[in-house]
Amino acid sequence: MKLISTAAVLIGALTFGTAASAAEAGPTLASVKSKDKVVCGANGGRPGFSGIDSKGQWQGIDVEVCRAVAAATLGDAKKAELVKVSSQTRFTALQTSEVDLLVANVTWTYSRDTNLGLDFVAPIFYDGQAFMVSKQLGVKSVSELSGATICIEPGSTSEKIVADIFRAKGMQYKPVVIEDRKELNNAFFSGRCDVHVQSTSGLSSGRATAASNPDDYVILPEVFGKDPMAPVVRQGDAQWRDIVNWTVYAMIAAEELGITSQNVDEMKKSDNADIARLLGAKDELGKQLALNNDWAYQVIKQVGNYGEVFERTVGKGSPLKLDRGLNRQWVDGGLLYAPPFN
CATH class of the missing domain: 3.40.190.10 (Periplasmic binding protein-like II)
Structure with a gap:
C-alpha cells in the first residue's frame, strides 16, 4: 500500500508539473495571435462604457477591458478592435466567432450562462x-x-x-x-x-x-x-476564459496593491512577493496561460488599474461622475475582490 501511495504521489507531482509548465495556445488565443488583434463586441452607444467620441475613437470602461486583453495577449493595447453590436446581435456575434469576446454591458444571469453556450468572467461593474x-x-x-x-x-x-x-x-x-x-x-x-x-x-x-x-x-x-456586468466568452476554450478572467483580476489586484500605470516600473522592483509575482518579476505565471511573463505588467502599464480606468471613464473624472458604490474594493466595503495570484 505504501508503494502504491508513493507512486500515486509521484504521478500527481509529475502531472502538476506538466500542467504548470508552458501551455500551448488554445484556439482563441491562436486566432488572436494569427490576426494580431483582439476583436471585441461592444454597445457603442453608451458613453462612459462604450461609445465613439468626436474623433471617431472608442472610449469607455468596456473598451478599456478590451484593450487590457490586447495588452495581455499581444503586448499592445492598441491592437484591440471594437465592433458595434446590439442587444439583439451581441450573443450571435460571439457564438459565430465574429468577435473574440463581448464587452457590451451584458448582465450575468442564470439563463444566459446556461442556455447560450457562453461563459461569463469576472464582473467589471456592479x-x-x-x-x-x-x-x-x-x-x-x-x-x-x-x-x-x-x-x-x-x-x-x-x-x-x-x-x-x-x-x-x-x-x-x-x-x-x-x-x-x-x-x-x-x-x-x-x-x-x-x-x-x-x-x-x-x-x-x-x-x-x-x-x-x-x-x-x-x-x-x-x-x-x-446587474453584474461582465465580459463574455465562448464555452469550450478554458484557456481564453482564464486569460480574460485573470486580466480583469490583474486590474483589480493592482489597485488593491497600490500599483498604477505611473508607478508600475518602480513597483516591479518591490520586495513584496504578491507584487513581484503579479508583475512577472517572480515566478512564471504567464507560461500557464501561454502568455509572456510580463502580461499583467503590460495591462497595468498601458491601461491602468481598475480604479484608474473607473475614474476616467465613468467616475469623478468623467462626465458621468458616478460614485464607486458597489464597485469599491472589498477592503473599502465594495464587491471588488481578486483571488490570489499564486
Missing part, C-alpha cells in the same frame, strides 16, 4: 435597474407609473425587469421598443416616452450626454434586481 422620468411629471415612485409609456431596449435585462415589476404591482404600461441605444435616448428626451428604464449607470450616462438639460430629469430611488 449595478441595478432603475426608472428615470422628467421632473415635470412629479412622480416620486415606480408605483405611480401605471399607464405610463416606457422606452425599452429589446432583449435587455430592463425589458424583463419592467414586465416583472408591473405584473407584480398589477399595473399596465405601454412599451416603446427601440433597439438602437442612441435612438432610445432621443425618444425619451424628446418626450416620446414618459419613462426610461436601464441600469442606474446607463440612465446616468444618457442623462449626462443626451439630455439638453440633465437637471430636468430624475432617477427614481428604487433600484431593482442585481
Whole structure:
C-alpha cells in the first residue's frame, strides 16, 4: 500500500508539473495571435462604457477591458478592435466567432450562462435597474407609473425587469421598443416616452450626454434586481476564459496593491512577493496561460488599474461622475475582490 501511495504521489507531482509548465495556445488565443488583434463586441452607444467620441475613437470602461486583453495577449493595447453590436446581435456575434469576446454591458444571469453556450468572467461593474422620468411629471415612485409609456431596449435585462415589476404591482404600461441605444435616448428626451428604464449607470450616462438639460430629469430611488456586468466568452476554450478572467483580476489586484500605470516600473522592483509575482518579476505565471511573463505588467502599464480606468471613464473624472458604490474594493466595503495570484 505504501508503494502504491508513493507512486500515486509521484504521478500527481509529475502531472502538476506538466500542467504548470508552458501551455500551448488554445484556439482563441491562436486566432488572436494569427490576426494580431483582439476583436471585441461592444454597445457603442453608451458613453462612459462604450461609445465613439468626436474623433471617431472608442472610449469607455468596456473598451478599456478590451484593450487590457490586447495588452495581455499581444503586448499592445492598441491592437484591440471594437465592433458595434446590439442587444439583439451581441450573443450571435460571439457564438459565430465574429468577435473574440463581448464587452457590451451584458448582465450575468442564470439563463444566459446556461442556455447560450457562453461563459461569463469576472464582473467589471456592479449595478441595478432603475426608472428615470422628467421632473415635470412629479412622480416620486415606480408605483405611480401605471399607464405610463416606457422606452425599452429589446432583449435587455430592463425589458424583463419592467414586465416583472408591473405584473407584480398589477399595473399596465405601454412599451416603446427601440433597439438602437442612441435612438432610445432621443425618444425619451424628446418626450416620446414618459419613462426610461436601464441600469442606474446607463440612465446616468444618457442623462449626462443626451439630455439638453440633465437637471430636468430624475432617477427614481428604487433600484431593482442585481446587474453584474461582465465580459463574455465562448464555452469550450478554458484557456481564453482564464486569460480574460485573470486580466480583469490583474486590474483589480493592482489597485488593491497600490500599483498604477505611473508607478508600475518602480513597483516591479518591490520586495513584496504578491507584487513581484503579479508583475512577472517572480515566478512564471504567464507560461500557464501561454502568455509572456510580463502580461499583467503590460495591462497595468498601458491601461491602468481598475480604479484608474473607473475614474476616467465613468467616475469623478468623467462626465458621468458616478460614485464607486458597489464597485469599491472589498477592503473599502465594495464587491471588488481578486483571488490570489499564486
